[in-house]
Amino acid sequence: MQIEQQLAQLRDQLNDYNYQYYVLDDPTVPDAEYDRLMEALKALEAQYPELVSPDSPTQKVGAAPVTAFGEVAHEVPMLSLDNAFDAESFSAFEKRVHDRLKNISKVTWCCEPKLDGLAVSLLYENGKLVRGATRGDGRTGEDITTNVRTIANLPLSLRGEGYPAKLEVRGEVFMTRAGFASLNDSQRKQGLKVFANPRNAAAGSLRQLDSRITAKRPLRIYIYSMGLVEGEESSLATSHYQRLQQLKEWGMPLCPETGLAEDRAGCEAFYEKIMTIRDSLDYEIDGLVCKVDDIELQQRLGFVARAPRWAVAWKFPAQEQMTELLDVEFQV
Ligand code: NAD
Secondary structure, three states: OOHHHHHHHHHHHHHHHHHHHHHOOOOOOOHHHHHHHHHHHHHHHHHOHHHOOOOOHHHOOOOOOOOOOOEEEOOOOOOOOEEEOOHHHHHHHHHHHHHHOOOOOOOOEEEEEEEOOEEEEEEEEOOEEEEEEEOOOOOEEEEOHHHHOOOOOOOOEOOOOOOOOEEEEEEEEEEOHHHHHHHHHHHHHOOOOOOOOHHHHHHHHHOOOOHHHHHHOOEEEEEEEEEEEEOOHHHOOOEHHHHHHHHHHOOOOOOOOOEEEOOHHHHHHHHHHHHHHHHHOOOOEEEEEEEEOEHHHHHHHOEOOOOEOOEEEEEOOOOOOOHHHHHOOOOO
């Protein structure tokens, strides 16, 4: 087969999977299969860089927002994360970071479980929650303000003082395992659609046009970063981890398993530890996110098309099967 044809086939297939996953919240293949095709496309594009097109799935984040919701422009784009699938590719990533930061001998890492839900942006003005949005295609998301207001552990007002007049935070909305089990139980009893996994249940619940339905769903959120900040910038910590602690003081829920690692070996130990406790957590995670902790170094490293150069999602070995999808009877 011609290279152009192979590329077109992979791109079409991935675009279909993206549509099912991001727009319909209803994937038809396991994430591992999606990741396998994406890696194949990346490898081909690396071999034939002249054939990379700006509309390739390797260059894009998520999917365009659905018009039924209002649109929100992300002043600071909401990007994805590059993946590492094993210790070797994590080590190669860590080496690239050190190579780029030539004169820096020590890099501290903030390690956070990779929560398996969906990314949202939340804007607080003078301490009040005024807007919630999905990531969408990274530049434009969907306005889901009334829906995010129903998330039980999300504060509608910030606590304390010293927060910026305009503070956008980003986090992952998810469903706990117990919440997911009881939602599916109740859906089944009512003869309604059963969800494939907690991630899809969370995404489907948050992107409801009727917020009364969202309010009945057991959604939770953990915040993992700041986006746009205006006012009091000088009071912000210079470390990502410390900024998370500031967010906690202002009332934001954080993932309790977040911590610091001093070097690559520290990240590896963190990864092993999180993998060991993975099944005992009451929410699903699919890897460990390692972020350069120093904000100034993050800025120096910058971004590529769809992901920052200062962070990586080190995925756990594939565990998810489509068994849930195949086993359950769908009643829509
Ligand atoms: P991603 O999920 O691999 O990584 C980026 C996302 O990680 C962020 O947007 C954020 O939502 C999330 N995240 C969780 N914890 C985080 C933390 N502590 N800090 C920062 N971000 C955190 O990338 P993506 O672009 O959202 O999705 C791509 C992945 O989605 C694929 O690798 C695949 O696993 C899955 N997918 C599956 C299908 C399918 O058909 N099965 C289709 C599309 C995508």
